Amino acid sequence: MVLNYWRRHHWVLLCSLLFSGGLVLAQLSAVYSEQSVLKRLDGLLYDSRLKLTLPYRASTDLPVVIVDIDEKSLQQVGRWPWSRQMVAQMLEQLTAAGASVVAFDVIFSEPERNPVQQVLQGGKQQLSAEMTEELQQLAPALDADQQFARSLENKDVVLGFLFQQEQLAVGQLPESYVAMDSQASQSSASNFAGYVANTAVLQQQSSGTGFINSSPDPDGFIRQAALLIRYQDKVYPSLALEAARLYALANELIVETAPLEQINTIVGVTVGNTRINTDLYGRVLIPYRGPARSFPYISASDALHGMVDKTLLKDAVVFVGTSAVGHADLRSTPVGVQYPGVEVHANVFEGLIYPELIHSHPDWAEALVFLFLIVLGLIMSVLFPVLGPVSLALTGGSLLLLTLGGNLYCWQVLKLDLPLTSSLLLILGLTLLNLIYGFFGASRQKARIKSIFDQYVPPAHIDEMLNHPESVSLDGKRKEMSVLFSDIRGFTTLSEKLTATELKSLLNRYFSPITKTIFEHQGTIDKYVGDMVMAFWNAPLDVKAHAELAVKAGFSMLKITDELSKNFVSDGLPAIDIGVGVNTGEMNVGDMGSEYRRAYTVLGDAVNLGSRLESLTKYYGVRFLVSQVTVQQCPTLSFRTVDKVKVKGKTEAVTIYEPIDPQQLENPHYVAALKQHEQALILYLQQHWTEAEALWIRLQQDSGHKLYSLYLDRINYYRQQPPGADWDGVYTHAEK
Known part of the structure; x- marks a missing residue:
């Protein structure tokens, strides 16, 4: 504790001790020099105190x-x-x-x-x-x-x-x-x-x-x-x-x-x-x-x-x-x-x-002032660096009032004239010194926080947090949020083909624009784990339309990846692709961890589902999956129904969707294919296997999409082993 205190406050502590020691030496010189500045200031304070108390003179x-x-x-x-x-x-x-x-x-x-x-x-x-x-x-x-x-x-x-x-x-x-x-x-x-x-x-x-x-x-x-x-x-x-x-x-x-x-x-x-x-x-x-x-x-x-x-x-x-x-x-x-x-x-x-009218300046007055300066200087020098600006101002003001009040009491009641200048200068000086140090320290701390969290939180969020710290709570709380997971496909195989330097360069070139677009869509970076990026919305600051922003960020990440992949190939590096999963729901968010390491992160089933969705993109042959709750909060966007599933570790089924890039909706053939897929899915859920199969075969022949092949395989399976009349169309995934 002592070492930590010294490490954080040693400069202001040393400055405070030097200032206090200087005042003690100045007070000592005032005892032997009639021309000292302290003597002159004491004279002015003496005059003010005398005139202030004249109405109460006997x-x-x-x-x-x-x-x-x-x-x-x-x-x-x-x-x-x-x-x-x-x-x-x-x-x-x-x-x-x-x-x-x-x-x-x-x-x-x-x-x-x-x-x-x-x-x-x-x-x-x-x-x-x-x-x-x-x-x-x-x-x-x-x-x-x-x-x-x-x-x-x-x-x-x-x-x-x-x-x-x-x-x-x-x-x-x-x-x-x-x-x-x-x-x-x-x-x-x-x-x-x-x-x-x-x-x-x-x-x-x-x-x-x-x-x-x-x-x-x-x-x-x-x-x-x-x-x-x-x-x-x-x-x-x-x-x-x-x-x-x-x-x-x-x-x-x-x-x-x-x-x-x-x-x-x-x-x-x-x-x-x-x-x-x-x-x-x-x-x-x-x-x-x-x-x-x-x-x-x-x-x-x-x-x-x-x-x-x-x-x-x-x-x-x-x-x-x-x-x-x-x-x-x-x-x-x-x-x-x-x-x-x-x-x-x-x-x-x-x-x-009437001698009771005369105030006396006792011989021990200077000794008392010396003792006061030394004791109070030490206490203030040690205590003030750990106080916040409000507490510091209140404590300094209280000490100032107590010193003035005590001096006035000695003057008016005890008829003692005690020097006041050096005591006031000590309190004012150390208070201002620590306020200034705290101000610049807070500025440095803000800059440090900004430099650190700019890597995880949008700059606008950082500025808002620094300007209005009361709006931010690091304590754990539960609120509705949106979470995004993204992973580079085949990263293990890819990393085996590259040297450590090449892999580092590739990831840095990938993460920088990905992080930038997340920030531009008001998201907060939770963590990087290998090639995985995790981000969330609606914390630490509230964000309106957080689900829609998360989906739009996913679109942007896919476009960025496509451009990066071309650049990587031209630079002699492997091409890359990613999967993106987004879910919206109740999550626990806050500053979590141990006394050795902490992180501001999100936890909960809704977070786990977001991770499962990203994992399922490869299974369904799509690049982007979202949950039904996310879809419900994105009325301006379009989605294709992918499946109704139970992911591993979950007992409740969820409907999952593929977000549709608005540019694709300008293609009439793509729009027609979407409608055919939705018709086929309805027929599939009604167990009209032949009609659904015909539509998916046609779509499969046109696009070769893996999703259609999956459904065709399922139809063949259910023909041999009918699911029964109470079948709800849910498919259970046994793997993550």
Whole structure:
């Protein structure tokens, strides 16, 4: 069984195993390469899955509001950056309306120029000492940075800053409130070489500070956010994480790590009493609430002038940022491309407060995918080649749906993000590979069947069988059919006169046109046995007027034999002649045989009678005999009654006939002879021996036909031994 399987399916099995192995290697490379195609495809599937499940995302009552420095604000107030006095005024308005935490997704990295200092520097030689002193006393009151710094006092405000790969230091780096259970310098958090932070006067008054760096994937889409970044020997929190610390009234953030060779990998961050799982780089998948503006938005100009709904801001966490196109803070995200960066921070913050919203990408996800690819790849590679096209498509489709359903279940219920691309490619690839192989294999098989059975079945039948296999049954069944037997007369003697090569050539030259004419008359070759040809009609496909077609095929075979015989004689070969017998009746037909050899053939008494009829042609001196049932189904043809006989092995008598070639009916002398024979036969059956004898003697003298001599011999016999009054005219043959 195994050897047979390997012999039939080894090519598709090897191709399937190679394809599965290639996918495993591609998945392995994707683990170490951010630029792999699988990673990009996984990103696209991630986006589709996220958007598909957004309607079923759990909602929260967390009051998060975004104050947007939008186009309206720039038109009404002026271009950004605004004076720190205005920012301070806006902050006062927000906190007065009830905001609990305010996080700025902007950086105040340079001090704002004091107008008094500008006047003093520009008019040193023109100002009197008294005027200069008065201006110097006025300077603190007009210092916008000091005003903003004073507004920061006693408020939970988070200022943003930016890490950079370049080695530069702008502004004052904040104090880190991150506590680690290992050395920060050995943590797995992303490391940066420089920063752009806020001015010292603002930083010193700020309750918290967080970086505003984004973490785009290689395709530029922001699907995850870094909560921690390492700079020198310290780890700093993101804007959203620091806002969560202030909102949770926590004094510090606790980072949990696990040792892995030379580094300490990050496994989670604790904010107050809430633990958030992260990947080894301290990142989380962003639990997007929806498309842009899924959070309440307030125009910054409205916030500046106190034109806000205080119920909206009561106990709210406010993120201040910009959606203005010119400020380059619009991001590509799974839920939209022109997505405000400030709203990304808002989504991360909501997930930190409600960690159950965050999906995790476990460290063992890739190992699970590897195992899945190997096991499923092996099963599919072995199983799929033996499935039919419908079963293959249904199985592949079911596996595809099960994989998608399982992945969606893990995402929606277990909150697990598992790679999907390689699994889908495996199922689709192996299904298509086997379908294509099956298609070409079926084509090859059809061609093979056609090449084999074209020798036995008419090409039109083969095409019909291949196009409509449901119309063909190889199972045994009983139906009315017509069978033809043909044999070369004196073949044994003939074969003794020829060499093996000459005999082979003769038979090939004989069988080819004989087979062709049988096919042309919609017959099926059953077998060749020596010089004998056996054919049948009305199977495997139904054939109308099968008896008439069989008789016409017999006529054609006789004409072909006559032409071949002339050619053989001219080629120095013996002349040949054949006998043909046709019978119609109920026969058993089907695929029969043993496990070693089978054949589609016919069996039954009606088949045996057809063979006996062919054997009797030599006895009666005719070339073609058919049964009465065949005659009854050939109303357009003419026949001559030959005899009423009991063949060997049969108890019932049958009337046998000689088919008359339609061309012979054009000869009036032949037609007259037929009528005389029928008259003589009637007289013979009535035991009017003298009258019947006279007619047959006349026919015998005209044609010398052996049939007439047989009847004359029988009359002589019955004169000496009368058959009796109950005689039915039946002649019993003791030999086949």
